[in-house]
Amino acid sequence: MxxxxxxxxxxxxxxxxxxxxxxxxxxxxxxxxxxxxxxxxxxxxxxxxxxxxxxxxxxxxxxxxxxxxxxxxxxxxxxxxxxxxxxxxxxxxxxxxxxxxxxxxxxxxxxxxxxxxxxxxxxxxxxxxxxxxxxxxxxxxxxxxxxxxxxxxxxxxxxRQSAQDVATAGTFLDDIEGKKITVFAQNNAFGQGNEAAVSAILGAQGAEVDSVLVAEDVTEFTPFAQQVIAGSPDLVFVAWAGATSGAMWQAMSQQGVLDAIPVVTGLGDAATFGAYGEASEKISFLNHYFAGGxxxxxxxxxxxxxxxxxxxxxxxxxxxxxxxxxxxxxxxxxxxxxxxxxxxxxxxxxxxxxxxxxxxxxxxxxxQEMYQVKLVAADGALVPELVDTAPADAVAPAEAG
The missing domain is CATH 3.40.50.2300 (Response regulator)
Structure with missing residues (x-):
C-alpha cells in the first residue's frame, strides 16, 4: 500500500x-x-x-x-x-x-x-x-x-528494457533446448542486465548460458573474440553500446566469430550501421526503433x-x-x-x-512492440528494413518482484 x-x-x-x-x-x-x-x-x-x-x-x-x-x-x-x-x-x-x-x-x-x-x-x-x-x-x-x-x-x-530485447531475440530462434548461448557484453549495468535477462528468459527455455564480459575501457577486443570462439557456443547474443561498437565488430569478424557461430544482436542507432560492414549480412538484428518500423x-x-x-x-x-x-x-x-x-x-x-x-x-x-530487422545496401549505405513486428504481449518482460 x-x-x-x-x-x-x-x-x-x-x-x-x-x-x-x-x-x-x-x-x-x-x-x-x-x-x-x-x-x-x-x-x-x-x-x-x-x-x-x-x-x-x-x-x-x-x-x-x-x-x-x-x-x-x-x-x-x-x-x-x-x-x-x-x-x-x-x-x-x-x-x-x-x-x-x-x-x-x-x-x-x-x-x-x-x-x-x-x-x-x-x-x-x-x-x-x-x-x-x-x-x-x-x-x-x-x-x-x-x-x-x-x-x-x-x-x-x-x-524498453533488456528483457524485451532478449525476448525479441528469442523470436529468431527455434529449438534452443540444450543449446549453449554466450552473452558477449560490456561489464556494466547494461551488459550485466542483458546477461541476467538471457539467463532468465532463454535459460528458462532450456539453454545453457555463459558470458564474456568486457570492461568498458577496453579498446582491443581480439582476445575476447577468441574467448568466444574457444567456448564453442551454438549462438552468441551481443549486447553493446557506445563508441567502441565498430572496433568490437571488427574484431568479431576478423577472428571468425561471425562465420563460425550464429550471432544475434540489437540494431543500434544510425551512427553504428556502417560499423557492421560486410558483417551486417551475417547478423540477425532485433530492434527497439527505427523510423521505418x-x-x-x-x-x-x-x-x-x-x-x-x-x-x-x-x-x-x-x-x-x-x-x-x-x-x-x-x-x-x-x-x-x-x-x-x-x-x-x-x-x-x-x-x-x-x-x-x-x-x-x-x-x-x-x-510495447519490438522489431526484427535486417540491414540492406541502399545508395551506398546500409539502411534498416523491417522483417517482422513482435507484438507487445509476445515480448513483455516477466513482472518484477
Missing part, C-alpha cells in the same frame, strides 16, 4: 536544512504540488538529466530531440497542461552516476519533484534511488537495465517535428517522445502531486510512436 505524503506547508525553511535523502522537496518551491482540492500550480519544473556529453552523448541527443518534439505534440506547442506551465531544466550528467546524483540533489533541493532522463543504466539506477529517498517522480529514459523496472514506486520506464500517426508526427527542428529520428527518439507524453499525463491528472501522478501513470495506455503502449501497473514496465 502506498503511504500518502503530507504536504509541508509551514516548514519550508526548516525542510531546507534537512539532508536531501531524508526528506521530500518543498511542494511550493519550483511550482510543486498544489494542496488537495486546489487548482493545479501555475507551473511545474521538471529536471531532465541525461548525457549531453560523454560516451553516451549521441543517445542523450536522440532522447532530448524526442522529448522536445513530444512536449510540443502533447501540449499543442504551448508547453502548458491545463493552465500549468511546464518549466524544463536540462542538465548534463556526462554519463556519470555521481554527477547525476549531485544534479538531482540540487534540483530536489530547489523543490523539483519530477525528474526525467538517463541514457546510462548506472545513472538510471542512481536516480531511481534518489527518487525513492526523496519521494519524487522519476521517468527513466533509454537506460535498459532490467533492475530499473520495479525498483520502487516512484520510477517509471519510458523506453512503426506505421502510425504518432510516429509520423514525431518524425515531422524532429525533422522540422533539424534532427533525425533514431533509436532513442521515441523514448524522449514517450517521456513527454507520460509527463503531460502525470501533470494533467496529478497536478504536480507525486502520489496523484504515480496513480495517473500506473496502468496508463496510450498511442505512442511505437503504437499501442501500456505502463504496467505492477512494476512500471513499458509494454
Amino acid at each position: 502506498r503511504v500518502t505524503k503530507k504536504l509541508l506547508l509551514g516548514s519550508v525553511v526548516a525542510a531546507a536544512a534537512l539532508v536531501l535523502s531524508a526528506c521530500a522537496p518543498s511542494p511550493d518551491a519550483a511550482g510543486g504540488a498544489a494542496e488537495p482540492g486546489a487548482e493545479g500550480p501555475a507551473e511545474v519544473t521538471v529536471g531532465v538529466i541525461t548525457s549531453e556529453t560523454g560516451p553516451l552523448a549521441g543517445y542523450g541527443k536522440q532522447y532530448l530531440e524526442g522529448f522536445r518534439a513530444g512536449l510540443d505534440y502533447a501540449t499543442d506547442g504551448t508547453n502548458e497542461v491545463d493552465g500549468t506551465a511546464l518549466v524544463i531544466e536540462y542538465r548534463d550528467d556526462a554519463g556519470d552516476p555521481d554527477t547525476a546524483v549531485t544534479i538531482a540533489k540540487e534540483l530536489i533541493g530547489e523543490g523539483v519533484n519530477i525528474l526525467a532522463g538517463s541514457a546510462s543504466s548506472g545513472v538510471a539506477l542512481a536516480l531511481a534511488e534518489q527518487a525513492a529517498q526523496n519521494q519524487v517522480l522519476f521517468l527513466s529514459g533509454p537506460a535498459a537495465a532490467d533492475a530499473v523496472t520495479g525498483i520502487n514506486e516512484y520510477t517509471f520506464r519510458t523506453g 512503426p506505421d502510425n500517426e504518432v510516429n509520423a508526427a514525431m518524425i515531422e517535428r524532429v525533422e522540422a527542428d533539424g534532427g533525425t529520428p533514431d533509436l532513442f527518439t521515441p523514448d524522449g517522445f514517450t517521456a513527454a507524453l507520460m509527463l503531460v499525463q502525470a501533470v494533467r491528472e496529478g497536478a504536480g502531486d507525486v502520489d496523484a501522478m504515480i496513480a495517473a501513470l500506473e496502468g496508463y495506455s496510450f498511442g505512442g510512436p511505437k503504437g499501442p503502449t501500456t505502463v504496467r501497473a505492477s512494476d512500471h514496465a513499458l509494454l
Whole structure:
C-alpha cells in the first residue's frame, strides 16, 4: 500500500536544512504540488538529466530531440497542461552516476519533484534511488537495465528494457533446448542486465548460458573474440553500446566469430550501421526503433517535428517522445502531486510512436512492440528494413518482484 505524503506547508525553511535523502522537496518551491482540492500550480519544473556529453552523448541527443518534439505534440506547442506551465531544466550528467546524483540533489533541493532522463543504466539506477529517498517522480529514459523496472514506486520506464530485447531475440530462434548461448557484453549495468535477462528468459527455455564480459575501457577486443570462439557456443547474443561498437565488430569478424557461430544482436542507432560492414549480412538484428518500423500517426508526427527542428529520428527518439507524453499525463491528472501522478501513470495506455503502449501497473514496465530487422545496401549505405513486428504481449518482460 502506498503511504500518502503530507504536504509541508509551514516548514519550508526548516525542510531546507534537512539532508536531501531524508526528506521530500518543498511542494511550493519550483511550482510543486498544489494542496488537495486546489487548482493545479501555475507551473511545474521538471529536471531532465541525461548525457549531453560523454560516451553516451549521441543517445542523450536522440532522447532530448524526442522529448522536445513530444512536449510540443502533447501540449499543442504551448508547453502548458491545463493552465500549468511546464518549466524544463536540462542538465548534463556526462554519463556519470555521481554527477547525476549531485544534479538531482540540487534540483530536489530547489523543490523539483519530477525528474526525467538517463541514457546510462548506472545513472538510471542512481536516480531511481534518489527518487525513492526523496519521494519524487522519476521517468527513466533509454537506460535498459532490467533492475530499473520495479525498483520502487516512484520510477517509471519510458523506453524498453533488456528483457524485451532478449525476448525479441528469442523470436529468431527455434529449438534452443540444450543449446549453449554466450552473452558477449560490456561489464556494466547494461551488459550485466542483458546477461541476467538471457539467463532468465532463454535459460528458462532450456539453454545453457555463459558470458564474456568486457570492461568498458577496453579498446582491443581480439582476445575476447577468441574467448568466444574457444567456448564453442551454438549462438552468441551481443549486447553493446557506445563508441567502441565498430572496433568490437571488427574484431568479431576478423577472428571468425561471425562465420563460425550464429550471432544475434540489437540494431543500434544510425551512427553504428556502417560499423557492421560486410558483417551486417551475417547478423540477425532485433530492434527497439527505427523510423521505418512503426506505421502510425504518432510516429509520423514525431518524425515531422524532429525533422522540422533539424534532427533525425533514431533509436532513442521515441523514448524522449514517450517521456513527454507520460509527463503531460502525470501533470494533467496529478497536478504536480507525486502520489496523484504515480496513480495517473500506473496502468496508463496510450498511442505512442511505437503504437499501442501500456505502463504496467505492477512494476512500471513499458509494454510495447519490438522489431526484427535486417540491414540492406541502399545508395551506398546500409539502411534498416523491417522483417517482422513482435507484438507487445509476445515480448513483455516477466513482472518484477
